[in-house]
Amino acid sequence: MCGLCGIFGETSHWSTQGVTGGTSRRQRLFRLQAINRVLGLIHYTIRDFSGTDYVVSSPTGNQCMVKEIGQLWQNVETMRGRPLDPLDASLMRACGRRCREQYQ
Amino acid sequence: MRLTGEDGPIPVGILTGFLGSGKTTVLRRILEAEEYGDSAVLINEFGEVGLDHILVGEIAPDVVLLNSGCLCCTLRGELRDALSSLLSGRLRGEIPPFKRVIVETTGIAQPSLILSTVYADPRIRHHYTVGDVVTTVDAMHAPVQSRSEAVWLEQVAAADDILITKTDRIEESALQEILDLLERSNPAARKLYPDSPGALRLFSRPADAGETAKARRTHLAGLSPAAQDPHAEPHYTSVATVRLMAEEPIDWEAFGVWLSMLLHAHGGNILRVKGLLRIAESEEPVVIQGVQHVIHPPEHLPSWEGLKKGTDLVFIMRGLDPELLRKSFHVFVLGRA
Numbered sequence: 001m002c003g004l005c006g007i008f009g010e011t012s013h014w015s016t017q018g019v020t021g022g023t024s025r026r027q028r029l030f031r032l033q034a035i036n037r038v039l040g041l042i043h044y045t046i047r048d049f050s051g052t053d054y055v056v057s058s059p060t061g062n063q064c065m066v067k068e069i070g071q072l073w074q075n076v077e078t079m080r081g082r083p084l085d086p087l088d089a090s091l092m093r094a095c096g097r098r099c100r101e102q103y104q
Numbered sequence: 105m106r107l108t109g110e111d112g113p114i115p116v117g118i119l120t121g122f123l124g125s126g127k128t129t130v131l132r133r134i135l136e137a138e139e140y141g142d143s144a145v146l147i148n149e150f151g152e153v154g155l156d157h158i159l160v161g162e163i164a165p166d167v168v169l170l171n172s173g174c175l176c177c178t179l180r181g182e183l184r185d186a187l188s189s190l191l192s193g194r195l196r197g198e199i200p201p202f203k204r205v206i207v208e209t210t211g212i213a214q215p216s217l218i219l220s221t222v223y224a225d226p227r228i229r230h231h232y233t234v235g236d237v238v239t240t241v242d243a244m245h246a247p248v249q250s251r252s253e254a255v256w257l258e259q260v261a262a263a264d265d266i267l268i269t270k271t272d273r274i275e276e277s278a279l280q281e282i283l284d285l286l287e288r289s290n291p292a293a294r295k296l297y298p299d300s301p302g303a304l305r306l307f308s309r310p311a312d313a314g315e316t317a318k319a320r321r322t323h324l325a326g327l328s329p330a331a332q333d334p335h336a337e338p339h340y341t342s343v344a345t346v347r348l349m350a351e352e353p354i355d356w357e358a359f360g361v362w363l364s365m366l367l368h369a370h371g372g373n374i375l376r377v378k379g380l381l382r383i384a385e386s387e388e389p390v391v392i393q394g395v396q397h398v399i400h401p402p403e404h405l406p407s408w409e410g411l412k413k414g415t416d417l418v419f420i421m422r423g424l425d426p427e428l429l430r431k432s433f434h435v436f437v438l439g440r441a
Contacts, residue, residue: 014399015360027357034357038365038436052413069360072410073368087424088430099441 011071025051035072041094042084044076114233116205116222119308120259121392122249123211123376123420124394125242126269130298131208144190144202146183148210154298183207183227191231204235204307211376212255215239215262239263239293243271243416246282250289260286265306271297326376346426348433351414353384355437362436363399371397373424379417380405388403392417422435
């Protein structure tokens with residue numbers, strides 16, 4: 001548990017293992033922002049649930065609860081019917097477009 | 105003049121094992137032991153970024169890195185030169201006497217071709233002999249690797265000692281299956297775990313001689329078609345590496361999201377990831393490494409001293425387009441349009 005914010009440490013996924021030295025709550029918020037930047041490209045969203053879980057929502061209103069980041073992509077794949085592939089050309093184009101918009 | 109170890113020619117031990125099976129961890133551990141203080145170490149890494157020598161270098165500063173190619177295919181001349189220069193350095197008194205040489209190979213190296221380098225060159229043969237071959241086997245991935253990676257079997261078959269790593273990540277019953285598999289693949293080798301008493305005495309058996317060495321040479325020559333055909337295509341042509349670099353600090357969360365998404369979609373074809381990260385939230389370099397779907401807990405190095413400050417990552421992968429991966433990293437992690 002984080003002594004400062006009272007959140008239980010996230011499970012053992014490698015990406016949540018204290019590399020940055022910030023508090024769990026702060027890192028969790030940054031993580032949510034980073035995931036939302038990617039999920040936003042396919043009009044999905046993710047939000048925090050009680051500081052312990054995540055809720056993923058599809059554009060049609062489907063929702064599912066995700067316990068940890070390790071399960072996220074599998075759940076998104078199940079909801080969507082195909083994996084979210086960072087090597088997919090259209091996804092990269094969409095991400096590039098968003099980057100350009102941010103800099104304009 | 106012939107330079108020898110205590111009991112004859114200097115043994116060249118080979119530490120091999122498939123990508124991510126724990127070779128460097130084993131090497132670090134044995135070099136920490138006092139009785140290995142008189143070992144010279146040669147490290148070969150596949151890919152343009154040498155990371156293992158940085159990790160091992162904290163313990164043994166005089167590590168020699170044989171870089172940018174696979175020792176068994178493209179760097180056999182370099183191995184010969186490195187062994188020769190160790191001898192010259194020792195003769196001139198520039199390096200202290202050493203009792204053994206340990207060569208850590210790439211994860212996709214065929215040990216037979218490395219052994220043949222030691223045997224084939226007259227000068228090398230005069231001073232050195234082949235010592236033990238120690239193969240690390242990743243208990244978690246062994247069942248898949250044994251089916252999909254031909255070189256896995258060659259590495260296991262070449263071993264005098266097999267060190268089974270990552271056993272804490274599998275069930276007891278799965279471990280028994282792996283032991284059976286190893287027994288079928290190489291019944292003669294000792295099967296050890298990192299905490300076995302024998303694991304502390306790796307590379308310390310007397311150098312091979314006579315029938316044992318001959319038997320192993322014959323056995324290995326039979327296993328490896330490339331050993332019989334010097335013009336054969338290097339075995340790693342189906343494997344591609346890509347090096348991703350960035351001077352600016354990167355966002356750890358963006359990197360974590362990208363890599364976890366990538367491994368979910370393509371983990372089976374990403375044989376190895378390793379490198380250093382310069383992340384915005386930390387002053388120290390962060391080491392990241394993994395095999396297929398599994399990434400090890402990230403590690404902080406004490407400082408950037410002696411290293412180029414920036415992110416430097418290598419992916420070893422099969423059947424994926426390196427340019428697509430590079431572009432994906434730029435777009436998702438660096439935020440470059």
